[in-house]
Amino acid sequence: MQLLLKNGRVVDPVTGRDEEMDLLIVDGRIEKTGKGLAAPGAQAIELRGKVVAPGFLDMHVHFREPGFEYKETIASGCASAAAGGFTAVCCMPNTNPPIDDESVIRFIQSKAKEALNGLVDVYPIGAVTMGRKGEHLAPLAELATAGAVAFSDDGSPVFDSELMRRALEYSAMYKKPVIQHAEDPALSKGGVANEGFVSTQLGLPVIPRLAEEVMVVRDIRLAEYTGGQYHVAHVSTAEAVAAVRAAKAKGVPVTCEVAPHHFTLTDEALRGYDTNTKMNPPLRTHGDIEAIKEGLRDGTIDAIATDHAPHSFDEKEVEFQVAPFGIVGLETAIGLAVTELLRKNVLTLTQLVEKFSVNPRRILHLPEIRIEAGAMANLTIFDPAADWVVHPQAFRSQSRNSPFGGFKLTGRAVGVLNNGQASWATPS
Amino acid sequence: MPLHSRHLLGLDGMPREDIQLILDTAVSFREVLDRPIKKVPPLQGKTVANMFFENSTRTRLSFELAERRLSADVLGFAASGSSVSKGETLKDTARNIEAMKVDMVVMRHAAAGATAYLSRIIEANVINAGDGSHEHPTQALLDMFTIREKLSRLQDLHVCIVGDIAHSRVARSNIFGLKTMGARVSVCGPATMIPRDVEKLGVEVYHHIDDVLPTVDAVNVLRIQLERDASRLFPSLREYHNFYGITRKRLEKAGRTITILHPGPINRDVEISADVADSEHSVILQQVLNGVAIRMAVLYLLSSKN
Numbered sequence: 001m002q003l004l005l006k007n008g009r010v011v012d013p014v015t016g017r018d019e020e021m022d023l024l025i026v027d028g029r030i031e032k033t034g035k036g037l038a039a040p041g042a043q044a045i046e047l048r049g050k051v052v053a054p055g056f057l058d059m060h061v062h063f064r065e066p067g068f069e070y071k072e073t074i075a076s077g078c079a080s081a082a083a084g085g086f087t088a089v090c091c092m093p094n095t096n097p098p099i100d101d102e103s104v105i106r107f108i109q110s111k112a113k114e115a116l117n118g119l120v121d122v123y124p125i126g127a128v129t130m131g132r133k134g135e136h137l138a139p140l141a142e143l144a145t146a147g148a149v150a151f152s153d154d155g156s157p158v159f160d161s162e163l164m165r166r167a168l169e170y171s172a173m174y175k176k177p178v179i180q181h182a183e184d185p186a187l188s189k190g191g192v193a194n195e196g197f198v199s200t201q202l203g204l205p206v207i208p209r210l211a212e213e214v215m216v217v218r219d220i221r222l223a224e225y226t227g228g229q230y231h232v233a234h235v236s237t238a239e240a241v242a243a244v245r246a247a248k249a250k251g252v253p254v255t256c257e258v259a260p261h262h263f264t265l266t267d268e269a270l271r272g273y274d275t276n277t278k279m280n281p282p283l284r285t286h287g288d289i290e291a292i293k294e295g296l297r298d299g300t301i302d303a304i305a306t307d308h309a310p311h312s313f314d315e316k317e318v319e320f321q322v323a324p325f326g327i328v329g330l331e332t333a334i335g336l337a338v339t340e341l342l343r344k345n346v347l348t349l350t351q352l353v354e355k356f357s358v359n360p361r362r363i364l365h366l367p368e369i370r371i372e373a374g375a376m377a378n379l380t381i382f383d384p385a386a387d388w389v390v391h392p393q394a395f396r397s398q399s400r401n402s403p404f405g406g407f408k409l410t411g412r413a414v415g416v417l418n419n420g421q422a423s424w425a426t427p428s
Numbered sequence: 429m430p431l432h433s434r435h436l437l438g439l440d441g442m443p444r445e446d447i448q449l450i451l452d453t454a455v456s457f458r459e460v461l462d463r464p465i466k467k468v469p470p471l472q473g474k475t476v477a478n479m480f481f482e483n484s485t486r487t488r489l490s491f492e493l494a495e496r497r498l499s500a501d502v503l504g505f506a507a508s509g510s511s512v513s514k515g516e517t518l519k520d521t522a523r524n525i526e527a528m529k530v531d532m533v534v535m536r537h538a539a540a541g542a543t544a545y546l547s548r549i550i551e552a553n554v555i556n557a558g559d560g561s562h563e564h565p566t567q568a569l570l571d572m573f574t575i576r577e578k579l580s581r582l583q584d585l586h587v588c589i590v591g592d593i594a595h596s597r598v599a600r601s602n603i604f605g606l607k608t609m610g611a612r613v614s615v616c617g618p619a620t621m622i623p624r625d626v627e628k629l630g631v632e633v634y635h636h637i638d639d640v641l642p643t644v645d646a647v648n649v650l651r652i653q654l655e656r657d658a659s660r661l662f663p664s665l666r667e668y669h670n671f672y673g674i675t676r677k678r679l680e681k682a683g684r685t686i687t688i689l690h691p692g693p694i695n696r697d698v699e700i701s702a703d704v705a706d707s708e709h710s711v712i713l714q715q716v717l718n719g720v721a722i723r724m725a726v727l728y729l730l731s732s733k734n
Contacts, residue, residue, distance in 0.1 A: 197625035201440065203540040203562030203600055206624075273541030318517055319539035321560065 002026050003422065004039045008047030008381065012054055012371040013354050023052065025377045028420030033373050045424075049385060050414050051349065054369035055087030055378035056356040058330060060154075060179075060233055060257060060305035063089070063122070066107060067096025072310035072398045074108060074122060077330075078115040080308070080397035082423040084330035085380045085413025088121035089308075090364065092154040093132065100127040100138040102146035109147060119421035123149040123364065128167045128178060132156045137166060144174040149364045152179035154233060155280075155325075157215060159185055164219060168228025175365055177229040177255070182215035182240065183207070183281065192321055194282045198267040205321065207282050209237040216240045220247040223254055231363060232256035234307050236281035238291030245300040255363045256295075257303040260329060260336035261403065263292045269403060275316040275323035276403040279309070293346045302359040306333050310399030328397045332390055332404050334382050338411025342384060349384070356380070379417045386412040434733040435547045435554040436726055438563035439604040447608060451573050454718070454725035458573075460497070461721060470728050471500035477525050479535040480506045480557070481518075481542075486692055486716065487557050487567070491534050494723035503530065518542065519549050526550045532730065535559075553730045561595045567691050568601030570722040572609060574715045575646050578687050583610040588640050590616045590672060591650025591699060592661065594623040598691045602648060603629050616640050617672060620661040637672055641682035648689040649674050652699045665698050675701040679709075687711055 003025040010033075011018050022037035023030055032039075063077035072080075074091075081089050091108065093099030099108070105124045112122035126148030127138045132155070140151060151171050157180060158164045167178050191207035193199040199206045216232055220243060223230035235241055235256045247254045259279075266285050269277040277283060295301040309326025316323050337356070341347045347355065357380070361368060369378045390407045392400040415424040431446050439447065460468055476495045480488050488506070495502045505525065522533070532553040535543050540560030547554040558564040576582055587606055593599045593615045606613045607630050614632040615622060627633055634640040641647070652668060662668050679686055688700070688710040696702045705712060 195624050197628045200594075200623040200626050201600075201629065203560055203597060205540075205561070273544050314517070317519055319537065319545055320541045321539040322518075 002039060002042035004037060004042040004044040005052060006044055006046050008050050008052035010052045010371055011349050011353050013350050013358050014054065014368050014370050015372055017371060018350060023371070023377070025417065028377055030371065030373055030375050030377050047381060047414070050381055050383050052371065053353045053380045053382070054357045054371060055416065055418050056085055056380040057088040057090070057360045058086045058306050058308065058333065059090040059303060059360040059364065060259070061089045061091055061308040061330065062094065062310065062326070063091045064310060065095065065111065066104065071312055074111040075115040076396065076398040078112065078120040078122065080328070080330045080395060081120045082116060082416050083396040083413065083425065084332070085334045085382050085416060086120065086330060087378050087380060087416045087418035088123065090123045090125050090149060092125055092152060093127040094155045098127050098132050099124050099143070099148070100130050100132070102139070102142045105143060105146040105148060116423065117421050118419045119416065119423055121418065123147070123366070125150045125152050125154070125179065127151065128153045128158050129163065134159055134163060137163070137170065140167070140170050141174060144176050148176065149366065150177045150179050150231065152181070152233065154179065154181045157181050157183045157185065161218065161222065165222050165226055168222055168226040168230060172226065172228040175229070177231040177363060179231045179233050180215065180219055181233050182212045182219065184211045184215050187211035187214070192278060192282070193270055194267040194284050196267060196285060198270055202270060202273070204270070207280065209239060209284065212237050212281055213239040213243065216243050220244070220252055220254055224250070224252040227253065230254045234259045234262060234281055234305070235292065235295070235301065236262045236284050236288060238288050241291045241295040241300055245295065245298070248300060255302045256300070257305040258292050258296065258301050259305060259307045260333050261327060263289055263296070264336050264340050265403065273320040274403065275318065275320055276327055276401050278320060278323050278325055279307070279327055280325040293341070296341065296355065297346055302355070302363060304333065304337055304355045305360065306330055310397055311401045312399060316401050327401050327403060328395065328399050330397065331395050332402060332409065334413050335388065335390070335409030335411050336404070338384050339409045343410055377417045381414040381416070382412060383414050384411050386410065388412050430733060431729050434730060436565055436730060437543050437547060437554065437556050439565045439568055439601045439608065440563065442604070442608065444608050447569070447572070447605060450569055450722065450725050450729060451576060453729060454573055454721040457724040457728070458718060458721035461717065467497055467499060469499045471495065471498035471731055474531045474731055475501045475503060475529065476532045476534060476727065477503040477505060477530045479522070479525065479533055481535070481537045482558070484536050484558070487536065490716070490719045491557060491723050494720050494727055497720065498724055498727055500727070503528070518546065522546055522550050526552055532727065553733060555726060555730065558597050560597065561600070562597050563601045564597040565601045566719070566723050566726060567598050568605040569726070570715055570719040571602055571648060571689055571691070572605055573718045573722055574689060574711050575687065577714065577718065578711055579645060582606065584612065585645040586612040586614065586643050587646045587648060588614045588616055588634070588644045589648045589650065590637060590674065591652060592621040593617055593626060594621050595653065596650050598650060603631055614640055618662055637678065638681065641678060641686065642684065644682070644686055646687040646689060647674060649700045651691065651693065652695055654695060669698050673697070673699055673701060674704050676703050676707070679704065685709060689715060692716070
């Protein structure tokens with residue numbers, strides 16, 4: 001199969017390329033690059049005004065399989081990823097059974113190969129501890145050997161300092177980061193909302209910013225001491241960003257990600273008690289958003305990851321305090337990033353591509369993607385000027401729990417190519 | 429002039445004229461309660477369901493009495509614990525009750541925002557009888573009614589709320605309501621019980637009760653929740669009483685007449701000393717009586733908003 005991608009703006013931070021050009025793709029490989037390419041017999045696709053970037057990787061998703069297939073399956077998750085412009089995802093281990101055994105990794109890998117003929121690479125993240133209970137280390141070496149790209153007890157922080165130390169030491173032997181959902185559970189016990197004016201007014205139990213910050217600071221010290229690679233999931237507070245910035249300046253092996261909702265919404269969104277504004281870490285304040293944007297700009301925040309957390313309609317159709325944490329994010333990520341970061345001049349296009357593709361791959365030690373002749377085509381194509389309205393009912397994800405329904409966004413995925421497969425958005 | 433909303437979810441954002449209307453309407457119902465025949469017909473043919481998902485005696489009885497005094501048919505429903513622990517969702521429970529053609533629902537629930545959620549999923553008028561630590565609007569209305577009855581106004585009065593402000597729906601509703609009515613509002617309690625950024629609601633914060641009492645017209649003493657796991661918030665009941673308990677000695681030292689309110693049930697000699705609770709400046713029992721009148725007013729006003 002031959003594809004001729006015409007006149008797209010190729011933005012490839014790895015090769016330093018940013019120019020309008022054609023790509024001829026033959027059997028999933030970039031055969032030729034250049035201007036005004038002609039290829040009789042190839043399917044030509046006009047991409048003027050669209051960005052052709054190395055495939056986006058969402059390093060933080062919850063695909064719910066095995067165990068919670070009513071929320072999302074690996075197949076529906078992959079469809080959502082492709083629709084949102086991602087060619088790869090890392091799935092978190094809070095499944096049932098959790099990813100604390102290599103058989104679960106193999107199961108996920110085989111399901112991912114079946115989904116969309118393997119269009120989306122699904123990289124499992126192994127649990128740090130058995131059953132994600134924070135008591136005994138999971139078989140990290142076996143998990144790494146089977147294909148785990150990182151370790152995390154996501155959702156359940158590794159609270160025990162000694163265990164976290166050991167996890168960092170052990171995982172370092174396999175060059176795998178430990179990803180921490182940074183939250184001191186004693187400080188956040190029973191909480192559902194950021195502690196501040198809004199929680200005071202709404203009478204909601206709180207998750208103070210402190211819960212995240214003390215954990216990040218502790219973990220940074222553990223990483224510095226052990227030399228283990230530490231990655232902070234979904235940073236949400238100004239102080240957490242500052243702590244990571246200071247650690248990086250000292251040369252500590254620490255990286256972090258931010259979720260689009262944390263640079264878009266504040267806890268003001270909780271007024272009305274919409275359960276789709278309930279996530280953990282909770283929505284914070286305007287000051288935090290400013291700090292997060294500065295962290296993205298100056299490179300403190302390496303990656304944008306969605307924390308895609310599907311839940312069924314009925315699970316969210318309850319009292320705010322009762323509802324599960326989390327929102328789906330794969331299909332709104334590019335729109336939110338373009339609208340909030342690119343259009344507001346927080347990031348350049350190249351930086352945006354780095355946060356979605358280059359940096360997460362670097363953190364996870366995955367092979368870099370190059371857009372050049374001879375390379376396999378692993379591409380995300382998006383329209384940075386497309387205006388659209390979010391309709392959760394149209395999501396490919398099995399779940400609809402998004403606070404962004406009705407939002408007018410700019411920037412939308414056009415298509416993805418990977419592993420010899422392609423998927424194109426149907427214009428709506 | 430009717431109320432602006434068809435529900436009473438809280439006093440946060442409620443227009444001054446609506447609060448005024450409820451308080452004024454309650455005056456007439458308060459008179460009804462002094463008659464030999466205490467029943468009036470406005471809610472005849474209407475059905476009110478009282479859904480209490482959290483233990484309550486006085487609020488439930490007060491609502492029930494108010495409903496019966498207005499000639500409504502009353503449905504009682506009590507279940508402790510959250511809807512999840514019962515195995516049925518709040519939505520299913522509420523819709524089942526509504527299917528019996530209920531016109532109004534009074535709900536108490538442990539989760540903040542539960543009544544706001546309920547108002548979105550059912551057609552009946554919803555009255556909040558306490559949602560988590562969020563609001564307890566009829567309590568604040570009856571507190572304001574009682575203060576106004578005793579001191580003949582709310583404007584520019586200084587009302588201090590003492591206790592666990594962070595976990596108190598009574599405190600929140602009183603703050604919202606009193607601020608709207610032009611009162612000066614302060615809160616007093618140990619730092620562990622003062623919610624963050626509360627001063628942004630326009631209240632003054634005190635940690636030492638003797639600092640605030642000399643300027644106070646009325647003090648609303650919150651119940652210290654013995655049953656809640658409050659062990660992290662203060663060291664002991666003895667220490668709380670010594671430093672925050674409203675005692676005759678403290679009141680004498682303040683050097684002025686201070687009206688004493690308490691939403692009940694009181695813990696004698698913990699947050700309030702027995703002699704203060706029983707003193708002539710205590711309006712605790714008037715609050716209970718006025719509570720029926722306030723709830724009658726709210727039910728009456730909302731019933732015309734269908």
